[in-house]
Amino acid sequence: MAKVGPHNSRVPLEIGRLMTDERSRAVILQLLVLLGVLLFFAFIVSNTIANLQRVGLASGFGFLSDAAFFDINQRLIEYTSQSSFGRALIVGLLNTILVSALGIIAATLLGFIGGVLRLSDNWIVSRLVTAWVEFTRNVPLLLQIIFWWAILTSLPKVRDSISIGGVAFLNNRGLRTPAPLFETGMEWVVAALFVAIVASVVLVRWARKRQEKTGKTFPSALATFCLIIGTPLIVYFLAGQPVNWDLPVRTRFNFRGGFNITPELIALWFALSTYTAAFISEIVRSGIQSVSRGQTEAASALGLSKNQTMRLVIIPQALRVIIPPLTSQFLNLTKNSSLAIAIGYQDLVSIGGTILNQSGQALEVVGIWMAVYLSLSLATSAFMNWYNKRIALVER
């Protein structure tokens, strides 16, 4: 980009002018850098080979099929201590994805609410939200994770669980909630949901086309909402309520039935989402403020209501400013989920650390970590770039 210095491409090269001629200087400089990098890597590789030979470690990914011999209590797929290291890593990866996905959803919701509330005319509300944002942003995330985990694990013992409406119980082993049991007929409800989604997409397209042709508006937001919520609900009752709830029942020492969410997951999820939400709310606030006042005035001059102005004028323009930094917040959240290791939530890094200690295959484990996080990052940013391009300003 920076074109500095004359382009004297006509002057023939001479040995004495190698360092003053721009082209030859560029070549020499790059060769020197290349040489330096190559030497650096040669140094590292030769040391590594020598060190590994000295310790007698074989390198390679063969260890992934060895039995792991450790337990993982937070898992989304089948896993026993007899399973392989490779499977343990997959369990860890799924745990990372689980907490990141939950965190991204909650952080986005909280962050948008926070950003809008900060801009509210209401003095007390905007001050309160500002105080929350400033405090959350300026305290290390690791500290917040450990703090929430310490609070959750100091809750009453199982015997004195805090009952939430008699169906869920909170104690120092986590939150025990009812678990849904799906019976036959559930597939109809799922099918109905899909049909409703497809129908609403068609409906919205039709409504937009009709508005472009005739200028008549259609309450598509309300209609889509009714379709997507209503259709599965009707089918659910027609199919004879095919969901049974497995309620947790208190036994002598623990609970039977239900579903237990570990305090590690709750603490990590809560800390990640509130921390990231504070950043997102700042992004949303500055995004909305970046839309100039003239836009609002022009919209009300056109006779748009306050609601329409927000929906049709402000938000589409603000989103263009919001999306790129929002992407990097999502990536940060995913990477920050690796702090799980501090409280023992078994994510990719934490399980990788255990494997590393057991097998000694440091190079391979670190390589897997880096490859996974890099591809998660690249995938997220590819998706968000696609989305960003879709909503970007179409200039004439």
Add this chain to the structure above:
Amino acid sequence: MTQPFFRQKDEMLSERPPPASTVGIIGWLRSNLFSNWINTSLTLLSLYILWMAVPSLIEWAFIKAQLSGDDRFACSEDGACWAWLDQRIGQFLYGLYPAKETWRINIAFVLLFPALAPWLIDNIPGKKWLRWYSIFYPFIAAWLLVGGWFGIIEGVTTNNLGGFALNLTVGLAGIVLSLPIGIMLALGRQSRLPLIRWFSVIFIETVRGVPLITLLFVSNILLPIFLPPDVALDAVIRVIIMVSAFASAYMAEVIRGGLQAIPKGQYEAASAMGLGYWQSMRLIILPQALKISIPGIVNTFIGLFKDTTLVIVIGLFDILGIANAMVSNPDWLGLSSETYVFVSLFFFAVCFSMSRYSMRLERKLDTDKR
């Protein structure tokens, strides 16, 4: 003739006061807090939250708090227990640094302010000399903290450096190193020389794509494999290297944003003046680019400083590590709220003042909008 129902007046009528409901406290309340039902309910909700939280928090932290005692049994259940402060404050500040040597950390801390002053305050007398001093300050501070080089003060191993002093050391060293490295990487990414550009891009994207924790693991586990057996780098040095490498990749992206915002005319004008690459960067481009990037740069500094707590995962005892150790100590078991709130205040103070300073600077440097 009947009296006309209007009467001509020659002078202006005096202004009538606006309705009482739109001015003063009542008007402010109406327009700010109770303008419609959503606002009213939000106001009431906020007031309820404040009413529930603030008095009980003050009662817990101050009124019913216990300030002295030998262990947690000296404290009551319903108030905060600050009794540990007296015994443990030294550890929170200095880690396991020998108690009779902590004056060295204090002096290094005091000497920090004149080193920061020429960069933060505009009209300070002797700015030139202070700048020279601040270049030498890192060496003075390192000598004070580690010692043992000239035999005047005895050496302390860096493993004993801990507490908030460790956070400040790693944070400041990271800040000092990451800015120049970040500038070089940003320039490298914009370079016309393809090899230099690729190396910069690969470094920046790799480092930004992985969590800092994995880099710290690399420094802890892989560096001994990468280096010859007889070379052993100090743990704190390794952490500083990794934290700076991590922050400089983010810094490079922030500065690249600033570089891209400089109009092409500036580059062309610089080369029309006959300035070479480095001259035009130093005198024309970077001063403008860095000015635009100040908010991002300070945000990176804040992030870096908060990230210094991650050193606990590789076994160093920064202020958070000390707090964790204390919370699990039988004498003070279960004081997690007090401890972590106390620690968070340290970080809040440093990070909040950094962000406020950057906002002030931003307003001051915003010369073209006045």
